[in-house]
Amino acid sequence: MKSDAIAMTPLGGERKQGTVCIFGTGDFGRSLGLRLLQAGYEVVFGSRDPKNNSLVPQGSKVMAHAEAAQMAQVIFMAVHRNHYQFLTSLTSSLEGKVLVDVSNNLKMGQYPQSNAEYLSSLVPGASVVKGFNTVSAWALQSGALDASRQVFVCGDDPKAKQAVVDIAHSLGLTAQDRGSLRAAGELEDIPLQLFPLWRLPLWIAGGLLAAFYFYLVCRDVIYAYVKDGKDISFRMMISLANKVFPIVSLIMLGLCYLPSILAAILQLYHGTKYKRFPDWLDRWMLCRKQLGLVALALAFMHVLYTLVIPIRYYVRYRLSAITISQIRENRTDVFDTTMAWRTDSYYSLGILGFGFYVLLGITSLPSVSNALNWREFRFVQSKLGHVTLLLCTAHTFLYGWDRFLKLSTYKWWTPPGYMLSLVIPCVVLVSKLILILPCFDRTITRIRQGWERPDRGSTRLNSPTQQPLMP
Amino acid sequence: MKSDAIAMTPLGGERKQGTVCIFGTGDFGRSLGLRLLQAGYEVVFGSRDPKNNSLVPQGSKVMAHAEAAQMAQVIFMAVHRNHYQFLTSLTSSLEGKVLVDVSNNLKMGQYPQSNAEYLSSLVPGASVVKGFNTVSAWALQSGALDASRQVFVCGDDPKAKQAVVDIAHSLGLTAQDRGSLRAAGELEDIPLQLFPLWRLPLWIAGGLLAAFYFYLVCRDVIYAYVKDGKDISFRMMISLANKVFPIVSLIMLGLCYLPSILAAILQLYHGTKYKRFPDWLDRWMLCRKQLGLVALALAFMHVLYTLVIPIRYYVRYRLSAITISQIRENRTDVFDTTMAWRTDSYYSLGILGFGFYVLLGITSLPSVSNALNWREFRFVQSKLGHVTLLLCTAHTFLYGWDRFLKLSTYKWWTPPGYMLSLVIPCVVLVSKLILILPCFDRTITRIRQGWERPDRGSTRLNSPTQQPLMP
């Protein structure tokens, strides 16, 4: 919203929204207090030293903790966890109040118990709500940042939660209920996370890029130096990069569709969908979107690296050298129609594959995927996804063409990188082809609708480790 | 949200949110039950066979229907429509309850009456709310999917609807009120739709692509074979594709702006905006965004196909052949400044046009267009849209250059494809130019503000078919 920053002017409406108390006059407390004042609330600060009120926003009051707590129903705890101890002396004043725990820790798992649950255990008479910890003081002050309008709340008392949600709404923030106070630890982890679901895909991409780069440097640059004494090290910047990017991209696109193949096979094998997948498969399935997006980024790099080919000095030099040699040797190369068909098909498939790739990427944007229904989302991510994989695999096969069968391709008896990149996509495509055969497809569909193979059903009831829906 | 999957741990908060009843222990019922338990609700299942409770999530109870209904105010009907009949025996137990119809059908228009209205007619004493049918059992179980967080509710009783909306919120879903129970049929159709607004544009694009491809194969490949006996069939992969994509893209961009021209003409002709447009025009106007995005996708393909030109074998061969022939014939082609100006302008206009095209596409993303106000949205989609169309049309005209007047262009007396593609854009641009002349523009603006030409106003009152605002 564009004009939030302007909305931050202090104002004193005649009809106030009610009184809110804030314990702690630190940075977050003051920013929150200012914002509450602007939204029409009365604000009372609870402080150890009520006389030192120079820092609190104009229009608010500062009192001793017990006194301040009397003034309001909702009390924000803008105090660090290690100072919570003083609250034990206030239990009577806090009886029946809504305590909002806004605290964050410095690192994940710093304490065995979440701050909010610890607070609840200190003041059992109050309704503790975890919330506002994902909003920064800076965001409250400036009001304008996109990254921080989301408030998550959790707590055991629905009415207390609703009161906090209402306050969030009147500050122009969006709120989401995340369940009971047990979820507090999770909410406290949110601001400490740094792309948790992206780590695995990025590590995989990094590892594969490094491995293939090293492999190709050996096969291309070092081989040329050892065999012919030629220095083609300049190829490391673009030519090799433009081999490594598409190779890793294709592998990761395959990795993106492999887990659902594995899941289908497991479900077929067990004859039920109620047996939990192994943990590594669950984790893998959770980061499929990220795998796909990293693959798309690498494909994008491949496109750019390919398109700069004709403006490279080396390419221009070589093309000119070929023309010159034809003239000097008074030779005319004949036009090879097969070659024209092959290269044009190869580029065409690559372009179409990239087009679908981009389409998949766009439908992964939160606002786009939100606008799709379940059937549309599955259509795009599964059907179009497999078409993309097929196009990109065919693109790579056409690139190889007849070199698969030529012995000279296998320098030092190693296959070129693009052949290695074809393994996983081919496994995925062939398995998919088998799984959509009517005999398998019908069984999987029935399993996914809740049907269980009879012999399994009876086993399951006897075996406590396989009980459904009890994770 | 990243950590939903982790949030799915079973928990038993001390203070429950209340009790919810679910009829039916099928896949959806159990998934919903588990999720409700996790959010702190008590869950009671109603079942024909209450003893067979092996499948329901741990922590919930299973009872006979009548007994279960007594326990809760809100009852989810996770039962297929053809089993609704048993509810007639429970009417007294369901009196005053909120019944949530979560059912979906297998195809659109399966029944004349929506499931929720049918349910309401069976149990008139209960408040039926349609909802949750757009959320899949899988999404409820895994919690992590982007495509399915939206719950639509409709119903005649505002309080009943609010109760269902509250439950949706506490499960971390977003809810949208879609009006009275009359809208239930519509909500039941949502999960069955597969890109309804995209169908027409995609059919148009497909049809035009096929038609122009066939036309160009005849004019280029077959003509060359018939006249000169030359086999240039390899051009079908890239050269022809790169003609067909921009042609269809330009036509579809024109089609995207044609309906508002027609609408303005109709409004001018009728002298009022209260006369409804013909149905085909309404449908056309509704899919303008999709027309434009398909056009953008084709333009993107055109860009990629154009940029791979210099790395194609055929192009490299031809350029080398031209150089060789110059040397062998000891001839030096002079540099043609006009040619340099023309091709550079032609590319430059194309690039600028594509840049604006992409800008239009970005502002079509739901989250971006949502952040724009009405004036900004109109500015982008109308002003920038027409600028894009103008740039792309000029790009095509420069491509044609002086060939419009050369007889040799018209092989077999047919015009080349790009000339055909210019028809609709030119009609749109010329009409737009006329319509923004002050005399027309002023009248249209007044009509759109509600003014009606006097002679029409009187006619309208006498003619019942033209009554305003009564669709």
Place this chain on the structure above:
Amino acid sequence: MKSDAIAMTPLGGERKQGTVCIFGTGDFGRSLGLRLLQAGYEVVFGSRDPKNNSLVPQGSKVMAHAEAAQMAQVIFMAVHRNHYQFLTSLTSSLEGKVLVDVSNNLKMGQYPQSNAEYLSSLVPGASVVKGFNTVSAWALQSGALDASRQVFVCGDDPKAKQAVVDIAHSLGLTAQDRGSLRAAGELEDIPLQLFPLWRLPLWIAGGLLAAFYFYLVCRDVIYAYVKDGKDISFRMMISLANKVFPIVSLIMLGLCYLPSILAAILQLYHGTKYKRFPDWLDRWMLCRKQLGLVALALAFMHVLYTLVIPIRYYVRYRLSAITISQIRENRTDVFDTTMAWRTDSYYSLGILGFGFYVLLGITSLPSVSNALNWREFRFVQSKLGHVTLLLCTAHTFLYGWDRFLKLSTYKWWTPPGYMLSLVIPCVVLVSKLILILPCFDRTITRIRQGWERPDRGSTRLNSPTQQPLMP
């Protein structure tokens, strides 16, 4: 939502949602009335001339103002501000009612007092809520537009606001509370804004583009004409554009990261974060995102202009001419490995830089940045942003290579454009490098956590102009 247009069928549910009154039978009033009827409300219009009811939607009633006001608790004022005066005669009928001011003005700052506050002063006994003014009559009628589903409300009475929010929700609109009635002026400005935060960046981009284009025309085209009499004016279309775009893009990317450097220096200098930044710096910081996106758009143009280079007539002519001259002079240019390394590195850095650039752009999309937490957002926008700047600066340095030291580069003693473009990025990068030295970084971090240098703290308390958090 796809099926809104279909939902617009008139219906009469048995249980109505309640009665809503609308004053004014203009375009907005009637569209709103139709939509309310469709959502199940009873609608009563208040009109000066209740007999002339031909235009109101079927199913609604028209009465005199006083009479209509009696029928409903919520009254929409679909009347222009300059007609508000008649309400003074209705004060008794309006006592205790919720008046929704939906009016907009023709230009910003038309009246000293906002329409809603003026309305409130005329009818002090009613609770005035500003709202619905950002939704157009057309959007209400058609229901389908993305740009207009957002309703902002403000008002002093929370219950009155809630009633309006409820109505917005039941019409399928989303509502956001924007505080007390003091914010009404701001809400009235929203529909009049046209990209307010984009203006400055676009002016800067336009100014820089024009200035550098003029500079380069002088240095390249006119210089060549004056010195050698050569007409290379055709270069203005692509060659010069492709110099100007990257130059301005790099400068603007620098300008995007400069203000946070300045802010850090100011905070270090003052030893506190509670001293307000000068106004120009605040404005500059607010449009950093827009600066960056304009820079990205220019970089995108640069990429496209670069990639069309090899298909340009001029380039093909020149390459052919070089080959021909080599043959005619019987000369063979030797392959220059340094040149190959240099150009390949130069392209590679540019591609990587552009890749990061695009990544920054994608994370600026509202729906993407909303899904990030504060730490992730800062990581992307600050860390990745500076990496992008570094890559693009290195790309430009490599482009210059050894020409920085050659006198012939400085035609007419002026430096080439790309050298000028390096000034701001280098300043930013060097300052950033200094600021992340531990000695400075530690102090800034402490200041940003609220710490103040002691000597400043005491000064602040004495100086009223420096009071914190009182803008």
